[in-house]
Amino acid sequence: MSEDIRAAAAKYYDLDPNPLDDVPFYERLILSPQAYVLELGCGTGRVTVPLAASCGYIHGIDRSPAMIAICRPKLEKAKIGAEKVRVDAGDITNFDLARKFDLIIAPYRVMQNLETDREVAGLFECIREHLAHDGSCILNVFNPRRDPESMRREWRVDGEIFCWEMLVDGGKIIHHERRPRMDAAKLVLYPELIYRRYERETLMDEAILKIAMRCYYPGQFEKLIVDYGFQIMNRWGGYQNEMYGQGPELVIQFRL
Ligand SMILES: C[S@@+](CC[C@H](N)C(=O)[O-])C[C@H]1O[C@@H](n2cnc3c(N)ncnc32)[C@H](O)[C@@H]1O
Incomplete structure (x- = not known):
């Protein structure tokens, strides 16, 4: 894998005094305590660690070994064992875990780090390969809110x-x-x-x-997901029930 651009800054990530208040939102979308969840770009486990308590199994992948090195001790401290969680270094645009997941998430605008169309295509291909036939995926980007x-x-x-x-x-x-x-x-x-x-x-x-x-506008983000052949289930404008297109975030849930 390429150089870890987050090696020096990872230790500051969790200090953000205004993190997104999105964990309860993702918890609500875990439909069964047995659900298998895949977290793309899990980082330091900000979402992984609390979600592990609400699902059957959660698998996180992130390209930054430095971010994962912060996540692992948190899982140990919370006494979440290997039967409930796994985090690996990996590229969310090109991976094969050889299993399907009930819920795939990429919290805190992870997909905006993908610069090229090729990376975006790789992401959607991997989502398609790993999503259960009755499962769903939630992607999030920020709402640019200016033309x-x-x-x-x-x-x-x-x-x-x-x-x-x-x-x-x-x-x-x-x-x-x-x-x-x-x-x-x-x-x-x-x-x-x-x-x-x-x-x-x-x-x-x-x-x-x-x-x-990479910026996405509300209509463009929906069209991207539909153009990749997925069906949109729900859309939100943030994590406090904002209408899609009117809040700070663009959040879309979709299925195969
Ligand atoms: C803003 S952080 C979000 C971390 C975590 N999801 C959260 O909500 O706190 C973005 C994360 O996406 C990861 N990331 C970006 N591009 C990636 C890629 N192509 N493959 C794997 N991880 C990637 C980064 O390493 C980083 O940890």
Whole structure:
């Protein structure tokens, strides 16, 4: 697998003081305590660990060994054994687990990290191969909430945008975002997430995570799923019952 772009920044991921409040939403969509769940891009287990308590088995895959290395001790600490959960390094655009799942999820905008049409096609192919005939898949992206022209004009900025600051033992961690470039034709954003840890006023660590975020508009996201041959079951605009297209997120549940 390619280099782990999250190696340096993974340790800061769980500190986000405003994480998505999506865990109860996914818990409600587990229809049976025996359900087999596949989590694509499970990261540090933010969703994996709580969901393991509500389903029969959950399998997480993520391309970042550093994120998985944070997830595994959490599972041990929660005493969730190998009969209930497994997390592996893997590419969500190209994998074969040789089994079907009742629910496939990719929480917190994972699919937006897929930059190319080829990767997106690989994702949908893998979903098709792993979804039970009566199962469902839920994908989520953010709602751009401004038209493409405004996005092209306004998203890129000079300098750093302050996101949050947190006091930790003997110092603080400050998170900023840079927005240096975008692919204006394909509407792929290339933000850089910067974490700096200070002891008193001395900079002790700086981690920079450069990611791709491919944008989808409400109609375009639905069409993509339908064009790949799936049937849409439900759509939401967020995790607090917002209408599709009117909230901060675009969340679609679909089946074969
Ligand atoms: C924003 S994090 C979300 C993590 C977790 N789902 C959550 O909700 O907290 C995105 C995750 O997707 C993973 N990811 C992105 N592209 C991937 C790919 N092609 N294959 C596997 N994992 C991928 C990243 O490594 C990262 O851990």
